[in-house]
Amino acid sequence: MSNLTNIQPLADFDWEGYEQGSAQTEQSREDQAAAYEQSLNKVGDHDVVEGTVIAINKREVVVNIGFKSDGIISANEFRYNPDLKVGDTVEVYIENQEDKKGQLILSHKKARATKSWERVNEAMESEEIVKGFVKCRTKGGMIVDVFGIEAFLPGSQIDVKPIRDYDVFVGKTMEFKIVKINQDYRNVVVSHKALIEAELEQQKKEIIGKLEKGQVLEGVVKNITSYGVFIDLGGVDGLIHITDLSWGRVSDPHEVVELDQKLNVVILDFDEEKKRIALGLKQLTPHPWDALDANLKVGDKVKGKVVVMADYGAFIEVAPGVEGLIHVSEMSWSQHLRSAQDFMKVGDEVEAVILTLDREERKMSLGIKQLKEDPWENIEQRYPVGSKHTAKVRNFTNFGIFVEIEEGVDGLIHISDLSWTKKIKHPSEFTQIGSEIEVIVLEIDKDNRRLSLGHKQLEENPWDVFETVFTRDSIHEGTITELLDKGAVIQLEYGVEGFATPKHLVKEDGSQAQQGEKLQFKVIEFNKESKRIILSHSRIYEDANRTEQREARKAERAAKRPAKEAQPAIQNQAASTTLGDIDALAELKAKLEKGA
Numbered sequence: 365m366s367n368l369t370n371i372q373p374l375a376d377f378d379w380e381g382y383e384q385g386s387a388q389t390e391q392s393r394e395d396q397a398a399a400y401e402q403s404l405n406k407v408g409d410h411d412v413v414e415g416t417v418i419a420i421n422k423r424e425v426v427v428n429i430g431f432k433s434d435g436i437i438s439a440n441e442f443r444y445n446p447d448l449k450v451g452d453t454v455e456v457y458i459e460n461q462e463d464k465k466g467q468l469i470l471s472h473k474k475a476r477a478t479k480s481w482e483r484v485n486e487a488m489e490s491e492e493i494v495k496g497f498v499k500c501r502t503k504g505g506m507i508v509d510v511f512g513i514e515a516f517l518p519g520s521q522i523d524v525k526p527i528r529d530y531d532v533f534v535g536k537t538m539e540f541k542i543v544k545i546n547q548d549y550r551n552v553v554v555s556h557k558a559l560i561e562a563e564l565e566q567q568k569k570e571i572i573g574k575l576e577k578g579q580v581l582e583g584v585v586k587n588i589t590s591y592g593v594f595i596d597l598g599g600v601d602g603l604i605h606i607t608d609l610s611w612g613r614v615s616d617p618h619e620v621v622e623l624d625q626k627l628n629v630v631i632l633d634f635d636e637e638k639k640r641i642a643l644g645l646k647q648l649t650p651h652p653w654d655a656l657d658a659n660l661k662v663g664d665k666v667k668g669k670v671v672v673m674a675d676y677g678a679f680i681e682v683a684p685g686v687e688g689l690i691h692v693s694e695m696s697w698s699q700h701l702r703s704a705q706d707f708m709k710v711g712d713e714v715e716a717v718i719l720t721l722d723r724e725e726r727k728m729s730l731g732i733k734q735l736k737e738d739p740w741e742n743i744e745q746r747y748p749v750g751s752k753h754t755a756k757v758r759n760f761t762n763f764g765i766f767v768e769i770e771e772g773v774d775g776l777i778h779i780s781d782l783s784w785t786k787k788i789k790h791p792s793e794f795t796q797i798g799s800e801i802e803v804i805v806l807e808i809d810k811d812n813r814r815l816s817l818g819h820k821q822l823e824e825n826p827w828d829v830f831e832t833v834f835t836r837d838s839i840h841e842g843t844i845t846e847l848l849d850k851g852a853v854i855q856l857e858y859g860v861e862g863f864a865t866p867k868h869l870v871k872e873d874g875s876q877a878q879q880g881e882k883l884q885f886k887v888i889e890f891n892k893e894s895k896r897i898i899l900s901h902s903r904i905y906e907d908a909n910r911t912e913q914r915e916a917r918k919a920e921r922a923a924k925r926p927a928k929e930a931q932p933a934i935q936n937q938a939a940s941t942t943l944g945d946i947d948a949l950a951e952l953k954a955k956l957e958k959g960a
Contacts, residue, residue: 411458412475417450427456427470435470442472455479480511484552488542496540496554498533506533508540508554515542521555524564525596526587567599575634575641580648585625588617595629595643602641604629609645611652611685613671620645652685653726662718666730670712675703680714680730687728690716694731697739697772699813707732739772740813747773747805747815752822755803757795765791767801767817775815777803784820784827784895785860787853827892830860834887834897839904842885844869844877852877854885854899861897862887868900877901 415429425437425448435456442448457474487494496508496515505518517540519527544553583595583602592605609620621627629643660666668682677691692704708714716730739746747753747769755767755775764778782794795801807816834840834856842854842862851865864885869877877883886907889898 412455412478413458414453415456415470417448417452417454420448420450425472427454427472429456429468429470431468433462433468435468437470437472476512480513481550483511484513484515484542485545488545491541493539493541493559494554495537497537498535500534501530506530508538510540510542510552510554513550513552515540515552515554517554517556521553521557524557524560564599571597571600572634572641575631577631577633579631580628581631582626583629583643585621585623585627588621588623590617593617593621595627597641600641602629602631602634602643604643604645608632608643608647611646611649612681613687646685651726652683653723656683656686656723660718660721662721664718665715665735666718667713667715670708670710670714673705673708673710675705678704678708680716682728688716688718688730689728690714690730690732694719694729694733697733697736698768699772699774733772739770740810743773743808743810743815747808749805749808752802752804754800755817757797757799757801759797760791762790765795765801767803769803769815772813773815774813775803775805775817777801777817777819781806781818781820784823784825785858787861826858826860827895830858830897831890831892833858834860834862834890836887836890839884839886840899841882842899843882844879847879852879856885856897856899862899863897864899864901868902870902872902872905 413429415427415435417425418428418434419426421439423439425439425442427435427437429435437456442454448454454472455475456470456472457478459469459471459474462468486492494510496510496517498517499507499509499514501507502516505516505520506522508515508517519530521543522530522533538556539559540554540556541558542552543555543558545551581597583597585593586596586601587594590606592603593609595602595604606614606617609617614620627645628648629645630647631641632644632647633642634640666680666682666688668680668688670678671681671687672679675692677689677694679687679689681687690704692702692707695704695707696702714732715735716732717734718728719731719734720727720729722728753769755769757765758768758774759766762779764776765782766774766776768774777791779788779791782788782791786794788794801819802822803817803819804821805815806818806821809816840856842856844852845855845861846853851863852869854862854864856862862885866876868888871877871883883901884904885899885901886903887897888900888903889896891897
């Protein structure tokens with residue numbers, strides 16, 4: 365009871381109000397309400413705050429955030445933390461301060477995501493190194509858990525070296541640098557490669573600073589491309605261009621090296637600013653030209669393989685790194701323009717003769733036509749004048765036909781030597797390219813490597829016979845085959861042609877003869893040397909008319925002369941008249957005059 369005596373009544377207690385049923389004044393109520401409101405947290409929708417777990421069951425977790433009511437969160441959101449217990453502090457996201465039931469709606473998952481997103485953005489701004497768990501592979505890279513957010517790790521950002529097996533990284537916790545964030549889609553890209561590049565850059569500077577041209581280093585084949593091989597020199601990469609892999613031609617670097625192979629290389633050049641290093645492999649071995657047989661000389665035969673083809677020739681590798689060119693002109697004795705592909709192809713094994721050899725310039729020219737005898741060496745014996753041969757038509761010109769009797773032996777048939785009878789305007793009227801034609805050698809031009817050939821000379825000259833057939837004033841039947849401004853070409857018998865000018869084509873009725881008409885023609889000129897026959901149709905009836913007119917005039921004159929009796933008829937037999945006959949005629953004349 366002694367303790368009770370120490371209790372003192374409140375000095376300002378309203379006893380009168382207490383007796384009347386109200387122990388508080390209006391002012392004290394307002395103060396208490398204000399104090400209560402101040403004791404509650406001020407929160408807004410979508411805020412992230414900390415709360416205390418006050419109850420847990422299988423379905424829900426009750427969290428007190430110091431608000432006027434407690435919030436309920438699904439237990440599923442805490443699966444990741446099986447050790448959660450009452451009294452633990454957790455972050456929560458305010459979904460809704462009061463739903464229809466007056467309940468505070470919270471989310472722990474969204475709070476974690478919001479905090480993680482803020483954390484990721486802070487890490488990118490500060491270039492902080494973060495840890496992440498590699499969850500699985502995906503197309504083009506890996507999926508990494510960073511602060512609870514799934515980030516993408518591209519395959520090219522895993523390491524500075526090309527990665528051939530991604531699966532070895534799955535399930536590992538690694539350090540990363542956040543390199544890209546898409547705020548709209550909340551995508552995050554991370555890089556492990558970026559962490560080691562800075563260190564490698566410093567290493568590269570130190571290594572490049574110590575490099576010297578001609579220095580030999582050991583490296584490891586890191587990557588093989590179509591244009592060369594990348595070599596890891598221990599923190600810095602160099603490139604062996606495909607042309608520096610071997611003294612011989614290399615079509616694929618895989619023929620020379622393989623991945624992860626260790627080899628010695630020589631530094632050819634480097635650029636400190638661009639950090640490029642040019643390496644060589646072939647330079648560590650002697651140049652093949654220096655090892656070429658010292659006894660090899662012009663005129664010797666060599667064997668090799670075709671490595672490169674061009675229209676102008678073929679490059680032959682006679683030894684690794686030693687090549688010679690066979691120009692297309694040295695592939696055949698023929699003078700016809702042809703492509704080197706007509707004679708050989710890449711990969712062919714060929715034998716050739718050395719034409720030139722320059723060891724200082726490391727150049728060699730070769731030929732294969734020299735393996736065969738030059739067909740013009742004994743051309744007079746093989747193709748003497750007057751000999752007959754079969755040739756192949758190669759080309760036409762306005763003045764003749766170029767033919768090839770054999771490879772390297774060409775000839776020309778002049779257009780005038782194609783036919784005895786036909787007037788040929790262009791060789792294409794007579795034959796065609798690629799056809800065979802019989803020829804006879806007329807002349808040999810050894811200096812220019814050309815034969816003069818003839819075709820018509822295979823037959824006797826028919827103009828010797830025509831001279832006796834188409835005599836002057838003889839009449840023949842002919843067909844007009846072609847009409848020209850200067851006249852017409854007329855086809856006569858025996859395949860010979862004649863020519864008639866327009867005035868000689870006028871018919872008796874005054875009309876002009878037309879192409880295709882068959883008429884009678886008179887020969888008015890025959891020239892054996894120029895093989896020319898000039899014809900006329902109009903001359904036939906003109907001459908006949910003149911003959912008739914002469915006869916008529918004779919008859920008229922005879923009719924006008926007086927009749928003489930006992931005038932003997934003197935016949936035109938002058939060739940058989942004798943001296944006695946003449947005397948008898950003279951005597952007869954004298955008697956007639958006396959009688960008169």
